[in-house]
Amino acid sequence: MDLYLASASPRRRELLAQIGVQFERIAAPVDETPLLNEDPHGYVLRLARAKAQAGWLAMLAANLPPHPVLAADTTVVLDGEILGKPDDETHAAAMLKQLSGSTHLVLTALAIAEQDRVETVLSESRVTFMPLSDAQIARYVASGEPMDKAGAYGIQGQGGLFVSHLEGSFTGVVGLPLHETAQLLARYGLGALA
Numbered sequence: 726m727d728l729y730l731a732s733a734s735p736r737r738r739e740l741l742a743q744i745g746v747q748f749e750r751i752a753a754p755v756d757e758t759p760l761l762n763e764d765p766h767g768y769v770l771r772l773a774r775a776k777a778q779a780g781w782l783a784m785l786a787a788n789l790p791p792h793p794v795l796a797a798d799t800t801v802v803l804d805g806e807i808l809g810k811p812d813d814e815t816h817a818a819a820m821l822k823q824l825s826g827s828t829h830l831v832l833t834a835l836a837i838a839e840q841d842r843v844e845t846v847l848s849e850s851r852v853t854f855m856p857l858s859d860a861q862i863a864r865y866v867a868s869g870e871p872m873d874k875a876g877a878y879g880i881q882g883q884g885g886l887f888v889s890h891l892e893g894s895f896t897g898v899v900g901l902p903l904h905e906t907a908q909l910l911a912r913y914g915l916g917a918l919a
């Protein structure tokens with residue numbers, strides 16, 4: 726065992742498994758509401774940090790053997806506006822209409838907590854969507870795929886069909902950028918890049 730992953734996301738678990746570290750999941754939910762006028766970069770970094778620290782505390786509370794705790798947060802940013810996970814199908818359709826035919830940012834922040842030390846790293850990608858018709862949006866929303874995802878789409882699923890251009894990290898958009906994760910783990914003496 727090398728570390729804990731403070732995440733409920735199956736996608737993050739699958740991606741972390743590719744890095745070749747031994748990890749276990751730990752549950753540590755945090756409130757994801759942005760602060761008033763919070764800057765998107767500050768927001769994802771604050772949440773990743775909060776999730777890692779909550780994971781460290783949950784580990785201590787459960788008397789588990791101590792290891793560093795990794796967490797992440799992903800958000801979509803369109804013209805400076807934070808688009809988190811949709812509240813319902815109407816909200817998902819509205820977000821997809823906003824993303825249609827334009828370019829947005831996907832920010833994924835990573836944090837590792839160990840005792841009082843927390844280190845972070847940020848992955849930033851630019852994603853361009855083709856113009857979407859109302860019928861395409863309605864069909865995609867009806868598939869259910871948008872509901873648990875920032876920006877109401879999954880690039881790794883059917884949502885990938887809408888992406889005409891990507892500049893940055895595919896795994897970062899999915900929620901755990903492999904390169905940045907390996908770099909961060911190496912600072913703790915973990916993983917293939919250590």
Ligand SMILES: Cc1cn([C@H]2C[C@H](O)[C@@H](COP(=O)(O)OP(=O)(O)OP(=O)(O)O)O2)c(=O)[nH]c1=O
Binds near residue numbers: 734736874876884899
């Ligand atoms: C843009 C995009 C987001 N997403 C997902 C990644 C994240 O899981 C989710 C954003 O929500 P997050 O709050 O980052 O993560 P989460 O709540 O799913 O998991 P946890 O906090 O427990 O780690 O959106 C995709 O899967 N594909 C995409 O293309």
